Amino acid sequence: MKQNWDYNIDDLxxxxxxxxxxxxxxxxxxxxxxxxxxxxxxxxxxxLEQLIKDYGPPADGYAEIVISNDxxxxxxxxxxxxxxxxxxxxxxxxxxxxxxxxIYGIDWDALGESIRTCNIERTQxxxxxxxxxxxxxxxxxxxxxxxxxxxxxxxxxITGSQxxxxxxxxxxxxxxxxxxxxxxxxxxxxxxxxISGSDISGLEIPFKKETIKGYIPGKNISIEAGIARASxxxxxxxxxxxxxxxxxxxxxxxVDYSTGNIDFPGDVIIRGQVKEGFSxxxxxxxxxxxxxxxxxxDCKKNLVIKQGIIGKNQGVIRCEGSVESRFIENCYLEAxxxxxxxxxxxxxxxxxxxxxxxxxxxVLVGGKIxxxxxxxxxxxxxxxxxKTELICGIDFVVKQKLEWIRDKNIEINQKIQFLDEKIxxxxxxxxxxxxxxxxxxxxxxxxxxxxxxxVSGLDRNQDAKILVQGTIYANTYIEICNISFIVSKxxxxxxxxxxxxxxxxxxxxxxxIT
Amino acid sequence: MSKVLxxxxxxxxxxxIQAILTEMGHEVTGCSSSEDGINEALxxxxxxxxxxxxxxxxxxxxxxxxxxxxxxxxxxxxxxAYPTDPLAKQALDAGARSLxxxxxxxxxxxxxxxxxx
Numbered sequence: 001m002k003q004n005w006d007y008n009i010d011d012l013x014x015x016x017x018x019x020x021x022x023x024x025x026x027x028x029x030x031x032x033x034x035x036x037x038x039x040x041x042x043x044x045x046x047x048l049e050q051l052i053k054d055y056g057p058p059a060d061g062y063a064e065i066v067i068s069n070d071x072x073x074x075x076x077x078x079x080x081x082x083x084x085x086x087x088x089x090x091x092x093x094x095x096x097x098x099x100x101x102x103i104y105g106i107d108w109d110a111l112g113e114s115i116r117t118c119n120i121e122r123t124q125x126x127x128x129x130x131x132x133x134x135x136x137x138x139x140x141x142x143x144x145x146x147x148x149x150x151x152x153x154x155x156x157x158i159t160g161s162q163x164x165x166x167x168x169x170x171x172x173x174x175x176x177x178x179x180x181x182x183x184x185x186x187x188x189x190x191x192x193x194x195i196s197g198s199d200i201s202g203l204e205i206p207f208k209k210e211t212i213k214g215y216i217p218g219k220n221i222s223i224e225a226g227i228a229r230a231s232x233x234x235x236x237x238x239x240x241x242x243x244x245x246x247x248x249x250x251x252x253x254x255v256d257y258s259t260g261n262i263d264f265p266g267d268v269i270i271r272g273q274v275k276e277g278f279s280x281x282x283x284x285x286x287x288x289x290x291x292x293x294x295x296x297x298d299c300k301k302n303l304v305i306k307q308g309i310i311g312k313n314q315g316v317i318r319c320e321g322s323v324e325s326r327f328i329e330n331c332y333l334e335a336x337x338x339x340x341x342x343x344x345x346x347x348x349x350x351x352x353x354x355x356x357x358x359x360x361x362x363v364l365v366g367g368k369i370x371x372x373x374x375x376x377x378x379x380x381x382x383x384x385x386x387k388t389e390l391i392c393g394i395d396f397v398v399k400q401k402l403e404w405i406r407d408k409n410i411e412i413n414q415k416i417q418f419l420d421e422k423i424x425x426x427x428x429x430x431x432x433x434x435x436x437x438x439x440x441x442x443x444x445x446x447x448x449x450x451x452x453x454x455v456s457g458l459d460r461n462q463d464a465k466i467l468v469q470g471t472i473y474a475n476t477y478i479e480i481c482n483i484s485f486i487v488s489k490x491x492x493x494x495x496x497x498x499x500x501x502x503x504x505x506x507x508x509x510x511x512x513i514t
Numbered sequence: 515m516s517k518v519l520x521x522x523x524x525x526x527x528x529x530x531i532q533a534i535l536t537e538m539g540h541e542v543t544g545c546s547s548s549e550d551g552i553n554e555a556l557x558x559x560x561x562x563x564x565x566x567x568x569x570x571x572x573x574x575x576x577x578x579x580x581x582x583x584x585x586x587x588x589x590x591x592x593x594x595a596y597p598t599d600p601l602a603k604q605a606l607d608a609g610a611r612s613l614x615x616x617x618x619x620x621x622x623x624x625x626x627x628x629x630x631x
Contacts, residue, residue, distance in 0.1 A: 387598040394621075402621035409534045409620075448537045455624040477597040477613075482622045484612040486603040503611075 061088035061118060065100055065130075071199040074102050074131035076111070078118040087119040097131070104202040105132045131200045136207040139194030143214025144186045144228060146243060150177055150236050176269065176287065179230040179245055186215060186243065188226035218244030235267050235284075246284045254290075255280065267301075276312060285321065292317075292325075302337070309333070311348065322354065334396070339371065347386060351396035360469075364388060370396045374464040381473030392464035393481035393498065398457045405451045412440050412447075458482075466496040467510060480505055516561040516627050520544045521551030521577060522593065523569045531564065531618055540627065548572035555581045555588070561630050564614070564623065567594040567601055575604035582609035589626065593618055 061081035067074050074097070081087055090112060097106065107130050114125045179185060194207030217223060221244055222231045230236075234245040247266025254272035255262055262268060267284035274280060274288060279296035286299045291307040295314050302321035309315065311331025317323075322337030331348045333339070338354035347366040350356065356371040358364065363379045366386035374392055381388050419437045423430055459481045466478060472494060476487040480498040485505035495513040499506045518540055520528050528544035535542045543560075545551040548569045555563050563581060567574035574592045581588050590610040594602050597613050606613070614622050 389597060394625075399619075399621045402624065403619065406534060406618070406620035409537075410530050413530070413533045444537055448534070451620070451624060452538060455621070455628050458621055458625050459629075475598045475603075479612070482612050482625050484597070484606055484610075486598065486606055488603065 060086040063088060063093045063096065063115075065096055065102070067100060067102065067200065070133075071201060071203070072133035072135070073129060074100075074106075074200050076114065076128050076130045077124065077126040078114050078128070079124055080118045080122040088115050090115055101201045102131050104198050104200050105134065106130060107132070133199040133205070134197045136197035136205045137192075137195040138208045138210045140189070140192040140210045140212055141214070142191045143189055143212045144217065144243075145189050146186045146215055146238070147184060150179070150185060150238070150243075177236040178248060178250075179234060179236050181230055181233045183230050184227055185221060185230055185236065185245070186217065186228040188223075188228070190226070213241055216242045218242045220245035220247060235269075248284075276310075276314075286319075303335070308343075313347075323352075336397075338373075345369070353395060353397065364390075370394070370399075372396070372460050372464065374461070374466065376467045377469070379470040379472070380468055381471075381476050383473065385473075387475050387477065389477040389479070390466050391479040392466060393461045393479075394458050395460045398454050401454055402451055402458070405447050405454075408447055409444060412444050416440050416444075462498055462500065464498075465513065467513070468492075468494050469510065478505060515539050515541060516630060517541045517559065518543070518623075518627070519551065519555055519558075519560040519563045520565075521548060521555075521563065521569075521574075522566040523547065524566065527566070527593070527617055531620075531623070534620060535623070535627075538624075548574075548577050552577055552580050556584050561589065562623070562627060563588060563590045564618070565590060565592055565610075567592050567599065567605060573601055574610070575601050575608055578605045578608040578610045589630065591623065591626065 059082040062079050064077045064079070065074060066076070076093075078088060093111065093115065097103075110128055111130045114128045114130070117123070118125045194209065196207050197205035199205060215238070217228050220231045220234060221228050230245045232245060232247050234248040237244050237246055247264075248269055249262070249264040249266065250269045250271070251259060251262070252271050253259070254275055255270055255278050256275040261279045263281040265283035267287070268280060268282040269287045269289070270280075271289050273290040274292045276293040277295050279298075280286060281298040283300050285301040285304070286297065287304045289306045292305050292309045293312070295316070297303070297315075297317040297319070299317075299319045299321070303317070303319040303323045303325075305325040308327035308329065309317065309325050309331050310329050311317075313330045315331040317331060317333040319333070319335045319337070321335070323333065323335045323339045325341050327343045327345070328341055328348050328350065329344075329346045333348065334351045336353045339350060339352045339356045340358075341356070341362060342359035343361070344363045344365070345358070345367065349367055350369045350371070352371040354371065355373040356369055356375045356377070358377045361378050364377045365380075365382055366388055368389040368391065369375060370391040372393065372395055375390055380390065416437060419433055419440070423433050423437065426433065462481050464480055466480070468491070470492065472487055472491050474487055474489050478485040478487065478496050480496065483498060483503065483505055485496065491507070493510045494507050495510050496505055496507045497513065498504075518535055520531050520542065522528050522544070523546050525546060528546065532542040532544055543554060545554055548565075548571050551563075551565060552572070565574045565577045572580075574594070578590050578592065581590060586609070588609075591612050591614050592602060592605045592610045593614045593616055595616045596602070597615065602613050611626070612622060
């Protein structure tokens, strides 16, 4: 950058060199023979500058302006005058700014103060921000923000602060965040108007319109004056961007004679046990923090049992979501979702429209397991235990309907046979009996039509597999898409699948199947 | 429409399956003895053979073996009360496609007939 002096260093050096060259001839014959060039070389530039400052011609103070690349900031360096030079004049700096197009956001105070300091103290003042542009402020639409408590990770929150007896093992239990009635769940953040900005040249910078993924209030949420509150006690839910409260019934003790059977439209949380002979119907999810000894359980969403399910060969559990439990024993269970059991399944009938998966050491002994999307287990059967049946690939609901149609078919056919006998024996043919017979025939026809429609939906997953990490014992019965296979000898670390080429069940080492 | 052969010494089972499948438009033939069944299967063409497992004279495994020996592409289902019956395994090893639990799993029968169609 060129200085604002009449001289510059390089010109001065060359002048000085010229002077010394002249002098050289005069001192060439002296004893020291120190040449002008030697003298020159020894002199540091700084020394020379000082010399020039002290002895050079008078230099005025000046300012240098730098504008940032984004034209939002202007920096200035201020250089003081030499002893005889003129001080920096603010108007000149202002002219310089105008010249460079800086007309907006000038910090006159900083400018004035820097000039004063430079002039009075005769020191350089550098990197001073003397002008700033205004960044635009984005427009944000009106949206709901959910309170922190409901967005926090309940696992971290609970295990850190709760007492031992209250602690919920969220490794096994789905997240539960409860809200009290009237509790604030979210608040409405009003529209934030956008504001255009400006650079230091006064050029307008338009504002952006932000798209915010706001939350939408759902069931059991009331809104008043921009505050979203729970309209009942319940479990906080957030799915995609909709938040709502699932009404929750919380039972602190056991379900027994003191509570009676439970029938509730929302979620149910049971902290005690569910005693034998008692039934639970939940319109939402059911969470049981102890064991479930129930006779009948009907759950419209998910079922989570912290301990296990003990059916005593009477238990019937129907769940339209998924099931999680530590163990299941002597129970009949239907789930439209996946079934996850940690430790063991003993002598139970389990039907799932999803998959069955067990824990690392999960053992499955006896009973019949139907899982449309496959089974993954550590061990199947034992050395002398009851035989186990594993069925995959089919939709158990369709199968049940077809078997129901079969039973109705048999029943109606028997009635028709009975009527045929009666009609034969009656003298005038009995038109009334004939009419009933025709209706029954019509009924069978409709049933069979339904059966034909259903059959196409029976085989749902020909890729379903049975994966056994440990041992599968001999005589285990396997079926995939209605094709049968009986394990003839104990096998280790093996998978079973339907071979599309042969239409038969094949088996292979687990490492070869994925 | 498929042609189905049922080999079962229990008439009631034969009649029940016959009634349902006939109503659905399939042609069903019933044999109450294993030997008649084998003979029928080998002399005529059937899309599906359903055989009981435990029968006098020849059991379902033997029936399967004899039919498969002459007609390896035959589709045979075995009716049994106990899927893990050792005889059932013999029938599967002999070439039977699947086991059906007593009295009969109509869903399996219909599923296999539909696949064949």
